[in-house]
Amino acid sequence: MAAASPTPVGSLRGYQRHMIPILEIVLFAVFAAAPIVLQDYMTVFVTRVIILALLALSFDLAWGYSGIMSFGQALFFGAAGYGVALLARDLQMTSAFIVLPAALVIGLGLSLAIGAFLLLGRHPPTTIFVALGTLAGSYVADRLARDWYYLGGQNGIPSIPPMTAGGYEFAEGPAYYYLALTVLVIVYLVCRFVVRSQFGLALAGVREHEARIAFLGYEAQHMKLAMFSLAGAVAGLAGGLYAFHEGFVWPNMLGVVVSTQIVLYALFGGVGTLIGPVIGVMAIEIASFSLSDSVPKIWPIVLGLLLLFAILFAPAGLIGLVASERERLGDFGRPPLQPRQADAMPDDAAA
Amino acid sequence: MPLLEVRGLIKVFGRLVALGGVDLAIGENEFHGLIGPNGSGKSTLMKCVAGAEVPTAGTIRFAGQDITAATPAKRARSGLTLKFQITSVFPGLTVYDNVLLAVQARSSTAGLVFSRTRVALHDRVMRLLERFQLAQRCAERAAALSHGQQQWLEIAVALACQPRLLLLDEPTAGMSLEERRITGELLMPIKRDCSLLIVEHDLDFIRNICDFLTVLDHGNIIDSGTVSHIQNSRKVREVYHIRA
Numbered sequence: 143m144a145a146a147s148p149t150p151v152g153s154l155r156g157y158q159r160h161m162i163p164i165l166e167i168v169l170f171a172v173f174a175a176a177p178i179v180l181q182d183y184m185t186v187f188v189t190r191v192i193i194l195a196l197l198a199l200s201f202d203l204a205w206g207y208s209g210i211m212s213f214g215q216a217l218f219f220g221a222a223g224y225g226v227a228l229l230a231r232d233l234q235m236t237s238a239f240i241v242l243p244a245a246l247v248i249g250l251g252l253s254l255a256i257g258a259f260l261l262l263g264r265h266p267p268t269t270i271f272v273a274l275g276t277l278a279g280s281y282v283a284d285r286l287a288r289d290w291y292y293l294g295g296q297n298g299i300p301s302i303p304p305m306t307a308g309g310y311e312f313a314e315g316p317a318y319y320y321l322a323l324t325v326l327v328i329v330y331l332v333c334r335f336v337v338r339s340q341f342g343l344a345l346a347g348v349r350e351h352e353a354r355i356a357f358l359g360y361e362a363q364h365m366k367l368a369m370f371s372l373a374g375a376v377a378g379l380a381g382g383l384y385a386f387h388e389g390f391v392w393p394n395m396l397g398v399v400v401s402t403q404i405v406l407y408a409l410f411g412g413v414g415t416l417i418g419p420v421i422g423v424m425a426i427e428i429a430s431f432s433l434s435d436s437v438p439k440i441w442p443i444v445l446g447l448l449l450l451f452a453i454l455f456a457p458a459g460l461i462g463l464v465a466s467e468r469e470r471l472g473d474f475g476r477p478p479l480q481p482r483q484a485d486a487m488p489d490d491a492a493a
Numbered sequence: 494m495p496l497l498e499v500r501g502l503i504k505v506f507g508r509l510v511a512l513g514g515v516d517l518a519i520g521e522n523e524f525h526g527l528i529g530p531n532g533s534g535k536s537t538l539m540k541c542v543a544g545a546e547v548p549t550a551g552t553i554r555f556a557g558q559d560i561t562a563a564t565p566a567k568r569a570r571s572g573l574t575l576k577f578q579i580t581s582v583f584p585g586l587t588v589y590d591n592v593l594l595a596v597q598a599r600s601s602t603a604g605l606v607f608s609r610t611r612v613a614l615h616d617r618v619m620r621l622l623e624r625f626q627l628a629q630r631c632a633e634r635a636a637a638l639s640h641g642q643q644q645w646l647e648i649a650v651a652l653a654c655q656p657r658l659l660l661l662d663e664p665t666a667g668m669s670l671e672e673r674r675i676t677g678e679l680l681m682p683i684k685r686d687c688s689l690l691i692v693e694h695d696l697d698f699i700r701n702i703c704d705f706l707t708v709l710d711h712g713n714i715i716d717s718g719t720v721s722h723i724q725n726s727r728k729v730r731e732v733y734h735i736r737a
Binding site for chain 1: 543544545564565566569570574575577581583584585586587589590593594595597598599600602604605606607608609610611632634650654
């Protein structure tokens, strides 16, 4: 985490202290209105962006809020995608009320098992150990899927029927878009609730000084495991949505390319805030969509340089350009400015 | 039965014997000072008691329980809190949140997630901040405080855990004379609530607040007793090269 700012709370202008809520409202209003103004093929594209935003959020929960460098979020994403694809193919289960909870549970269970293995050793694991462990998990799952006939091998599982709710089919387009957006909004609000709670303060303590917080009585590794599992559940949910949106799953969904891609998206937007990774996914996907057709040969180079530049010179990501460090770090107790007014000031609201 | 009972504690780093079989007992509401030259093993003993270092041999009992193999978090929850020698506040958090973090440490996970205790704990946080003269700066980042204020914040954080035994490793290091005097005044009232094991190089400071002193040299206890006993101890004078 970056060095703290000594700026007192009163010295920022009102709008500067509330840039993140303003961005959240504007962004979700734009998302809500998008299908009304966009053509259907663009709606399909933005649906994919929303699902990837969920995956980027899951990485943010792991790294930005819990200090777990996970290069394996695609493992939970892909495993849940394969899981719901098998439910649809083998058991003809396509109900959103079954497949979405199933995707969530697959992501949760797998991340809990892998997280327990990586995080609950006798000594706290190093960042590089966890990064390599999750990367290895993602790589192994990719290879396993490619060589497993039951999972369709290299070709994956094609022709997944549409997701349903009662007699209604969520076809590609506005219907699926609003389903994905609803899931994103719910997940976002749940994450916002968690990271701004007293538990969020404990996580902030872990990020700030993990060795110290144990001496206050916190089991830092258990808290990290809880957040890693939540992140896995969100990645699983994204995988379930992605599988039904694309209509097929394939080994790349589990592999290191998607895992790394989502790390870069989140870092580009700015980890440690929930809105940063969503902005990162939007910015890169929209730029890719616009430029990959017009300048297909040089676009990957431009993208690579852009990400490198952002990581080297703007480590707080795009969100760091508009929101102050103080706002990004946040307050949890909301202390009164004048201690004598303590009794008159409510302190139960999150910052 | 003493609150803390250390028996035959040995700590070896490679070929260096940092503690060579230390015995120590601290009673309820006792202020116990640990003194000795640099490298005598004071901080290592503190770290072993708090769980920051694993002893090579020996036992540590706290409130009747064997905590030799317990994690630092378990020790902290049982009422044993350490203030490190090097200032280690949470620099990016506000002064208020530093104390809240410690005050809420014994809340359940569900209580933390649903922020059930935030309102109830507010008064405790503010009382501690006022006691340590930090209430006016509660909204600032801890990194913005002076060194002395960060030391006070850390003592406030340690007390916020409601310890039965507070371990203070050089709480006045780097402080001005005035800050040391204030620190002494701040520590005296806590005697009502907990015991104290304190490592300090400022002998005047430690004489003023402690009931008992233990003197370490080369990892072994050379004398232990009341302040007046230690002041008249020939062995201690030899260690500190004081001529009788």
